[in-house]
Amino acid sequence: MRALLTLVRSLLPPVPDRDTRGAWLQLGAYWGVAIALWLLVAAVAYRAERRLGHGAVITGYALFLVMLALGAFNVRKRLPALPLGAARAWMLAHAAMGGVAIPLYFQHSGGLWPAGHYEQLIAVAFYATAVSGILGYFLEWLLPRRLTDLGGEVVFDRIPAEIAALRERTEVLIVEAMQEAGSSTLGRYYSESLDWFFWRPRFLVSHLVGANRSARWIRGHISALRRYLNEHERQALDRVEALAQRKSQLDAHYVLQGTLKLWLFVHVPAAVLLLALALWHLMVVNVYAL
């Protein structure tokens, strides 16, 4: 009994799943419980069908409860002070219940695409939520690794300030170099070609897919400009290049961290709509069919 309790306790975060085996065990436990519950609901619904009852009512209410539990994650995040369990546990449960909601939905609706208009809207909302959820789960696994590989940690909300500071430093560098050299080449090239880059995050798609268009662009411009500069200016140019590379790193952070925030723009509103529609569906079914 004590061993069982220890096992159960170890499966509940926030004991961090540091070692791989423990992490898999934790994941397996949550999914196992979710799948077991789903099978239970499916079995009860099946038995009801065999007794000429309404299996769809059982799967429907079960699905509604699952959706409420999934939505409760948002509520939990707003009450961090109360001992409601670690967010890690909620996340694992959210993913497992979300995964189980998909076959439960198909069991309930009996097909891929329903006949009625508002039911089609429910289907759209459900697919949007589920697909965005799966995609988002994958992104939350992939993008932190890419961000860490990039190096150069920066807080998302500080990126505009960082870019502004970089831009300022670059401009100061260039102005100083121009004054020193007495030639306006650097400044001209900067205002013609380079300041576009320093203005705001660029090459977003390239950074998102992991390509390096930005580096190529920088390389090209630097090598194009170099031939017109004297030794002192070239030193300044080297420092500008370093700043541009840092800017490129910031751009990558911007787009990757932004993606980690923006996928929720699909998931959360779709989920809210889905919950409201599910409630509506519940009312309609009770008024018209049950």
Added chain:
Amino acid sequence: MNEAPVLQRPKRWDAPFDPGMSDELVAELLGRPEFSSIDAARFPAAAPLGGILRNDCRISVYQPGELLVREGDYGNSAFLVLSGTLRAVLPPGLPQRVLGRTAEQKRGWKELLLEPFRRSWIPEARDTRLYAASGARTGGTGESRVTLLEVGDTAGLFGPGVTASAGADRVPPLAPEFKTAILPPGSLFGEIAALGRVQRTATVYAETECRVLEMRWQALRDIKNRDETWRQKIEQGYRSSQLRNHLAEHPLLAGLDAKALQKIAAETLFETYGSFEWHVEFKSGKGAPAAEPRVAMQGDYPDGLLLVTGGFGRASVGLGAGARTLTYLRNGDQFGLDELYEAWKTGQDCPFETSLSALGYLHVLRIPYSVLAEHVFPRIAPPRTRLIDTAARPIADDAFLEWSVEERFINGSRTMLIDLEKCVRCDDCVRACADTHGGNPRFVRHGSTFGHWMVANACMHCVDPVCMIGCPTGAIHRTLAGGTVVINDLTCIGCGSCANSCPYDNIRLVAIRGRDGQPVLDPASKEPILKATKCDLCHSLPAGPSCERACPHGALQRIDLRSLVSQVARL
């Protein structure tokens, strides 16, 4: 209409330790031999001796049986016995149930449930009426007292046939298994905990009714710095108590009888390396290896076992042009056992296989080899592993350790460590921290990174909290129960010494605002009133640190780095 709320800039003695200290009492104290011998002229005008006695000390009366300090508590004051007899219970000390520890008051569910609806979007909003009302400091010693005479199971405490009744004017002797020492009038105790930022080493109770002078550690510090007698008294007491307690409790010396222990204690030396205020150097110079004083050199012949009793030490081996850190040592660890035991076993000299240097400061007890050979080695099993064996690991495996020692993150007992491969940069942790602190986060999700680990700028609740050194009012203190370092917002005067002291920039001063959103200004200088803020480990919440519990991917943890270093073997 929208006048900035006006508050006088708080000063060190705005909130005296005891508002009831009167001039007569101060005069009485100054008349005592302990204080009359001090040269008052050496004290600056801003903090004269009389002022210190008046504002940083208080006189308390204890009834027989009442506890003054409990072993294991954190405390910020020392005590001078004025009259009456006290007894200090020597290790192993009184049983826990007698000591009457109370759990820390946690905030209630209803309040926490309604908090999100009452939040204000004004940054660092304060109810300035509370500042005016507060005069007494909170934190530090609690006001309720535990008394041995009323404790439940007194039979076991006082021995067979002895009855203890409340209201007696003397506490009967304790049962024979509890060893006590008398503290007569004139003795000073508690200074180790107060100055050393460590737990109380012994429980002290009043045997008869007694009067004691409780001195805040700031008072002790100031007096110790200005008077040689006091300095020596304090340091000597420091050494002997450390010696006694550490020797008695160290597992190597367990089971030795009192006589043997006494002999060992007589021969053992107490040594200090490095600077108690190492953080100053560290912040400016980033702790270059040359600044680490050597305690033991690889290749030298050891003459005694080193027991670490305070601070941190680095155990390293020479590697190429540098030194490779094998581990770090802290209170409770030992250095040199392998070599000394080998020497005793084989009869041949065995030099140090590794070096030991002080990180910051290091207190060690050196037990001579002869004592060990006579009393200790015959009784213990051979050490199963040797420190030098860890050198066989790939060099790369120690990179994390090297980094955490270099950054002095080893100091932290609840370091905020973020696994960047799991962190999705959602800021849920920062939001949770803000939600539990009235909308104001108490850490920054940024800091030094190593590979995919980041140590964020959140208070690490250090084993050696250097932030507490300079605080003039004691607003920054350790809680009695858990040892969490917290800042009392009501008594903080915003001087910034804690923020400047913190080697990791984990304390930030914030300009407070009134409930209407206007900045609170000092009426004289019109400078905004500042308050020091930092992570308080959510000690008043039922569930513990909100940040750790709010991370949906388990990326954030508040840990003692030592437990992680042993897990992290790869970059």
Added chain:
Amino acid sequence: MNERSFRHERIAYDRPAEPFRCGRATLWRKPCWQGPGPGGECQGRFECAPARIGDRWECRRPKLAGGKCEDGPRPDGSCAHQHPPCAPRHSLRRWRGRVAGLALLGLLIAVLTGINPTARSVVNPLAIDAGELSSVHAGFTRERGCSACHAGHREDALGWIAAAFRSNDPSAQCLDCHDFAGPPAQVHNAAFPKRPEIGAISCVRCHTEHKGAAARLSQVPDYVCGNCHQRAFDDFASNHVAFDERYPYDRPGQIYFDHARHAGKHFSDPKVLARSKQVADFAATARAKCTACHEVQGAAREVAPMPFEKICAGCHFREIASGELTVLEPGQMTGPSSVLLGVEKDGDEEAAKKRLGELWQAMARGGTGALTELAAGADAARKKKAEALFTGLGAQTARDVASAWASKRGAPAGGKEGTPGWAARDNIEGRPALIYTPVGHADPVLKAWIEHVAAAARGTDKTRRQVSADALEALVDKDAPGACGKCHGAALRAAPADRVERAWKRAGREPAPYSKYSHGPHLGLVDPDAGCKTCHALNAESGYARYFNAKPGKPQPYQSNFAGIRKEACVECHQGGQVNSACQVCHAYHLPHRFNLGFRTRGKQK
């Protein structure tokens, strides 16, 4: 920015929960250190709020914004470093919340906005639309809309909501129009008194609407049947119950026709074949083809045999038209006279003669009327049947015969032997009698006599019962005149008193409303003439004859000429991947369906 921790005096806390972001940051400029106010107003117009100390103004810019500036405030006390105010933007989280809120608002509007004014409901019909109605229902419900079937659909919101807490099974409305030959709401439209737990069932349990215009509501998937029947099976081919081993020949027919003997013996008998070419031809055909006797064209559930005249008369006419029934005899009781008079046939001779004498007297006076009266008794309703007993007997002939017998003279002879009809002459045994020779198959007089006697044998009159029973036995004996009993005997003996008339005809199978089989679609698959043997296999060893030839009082069990039809015969084609083997192919759930007359107007009235 580097990897080192922030200096505490340079960088403040991040505040990701704030609802607004500095507008400058959204334009990629350096954001102000103040940040937007709680109401979204820009607070960064001035870099500091200068303080008046004595008579001078001092800069109060905090360290994290750069510390006190070199220029200092302007003489009028305003900050020297001013910026145009920005337009703070909502944070991403706020935007996300707004998008969610908009989605909800859109939903609310969509639900409440009525696009179709004739829908007459509190909500937008699209918001409750569950799919198109089937074409059969869509037309007549168009006018009334959803409330044609859904009681909960109404105009006021409170009523609509209240409906959620009641039962709203639309099945009650189905019964407005649809009716069945049994209780419509019961399972299989029948009551099952031995299975009280099987109660009423809702129509919508099996028939779901709103599946599109082309949906066929009457088609119900197999698993729905399987859900209810305890002996569940997956499909017909695999584990549907086997047919009863006597299926479909569990009950005897009314006419004794031994297929095995005919096919095996009679149709090959040289004596039969020698009778005539016609007979021989027929026998040869009948030996080879089932269709010689059974009309297959247009056959549905049963393939009835053709009438007697077409298939049986060729061989059996002679024996039917031969023989003569001695109806009345002057000296002694005959079977018929014993029934008429209610006197035992072989009883007291003297009494019999006396009664007969009285009969002759009456007959001499009243002719056939007297006989009819005697037969019908007092009951006027039976007069017609009684008259049938003496059809064709002339009144004068009757009087003449009667008066002759009454005066013990010889009756006028008439009628040659072999001529059908009534005759007064000597019978086969040489005694004078009133004889009736049957005309042919279904001779009316013989038929009437047998029916009369059979009815009397089961009638209420005890005295006549035994007498009639004896007489009946004589009449339906297989060698009796007319040979009625040869084929009809068993049925006539078994028929109850009020059903004797129906004992002559081929009865056909009992109605089976829940199963349906038609020979039609199957005929093309087998030899059109003899392919019947595919399913209907003759069982040469069966004890078919025993049942029909059983002695009275010693009934024999019935065994059909044919081996039962086995399921495997059907499964050969009706299995997965081949011919449709759904339940509804062979079974019907409902009793025959009919519409409630006036359903159209009823629907409109409500």
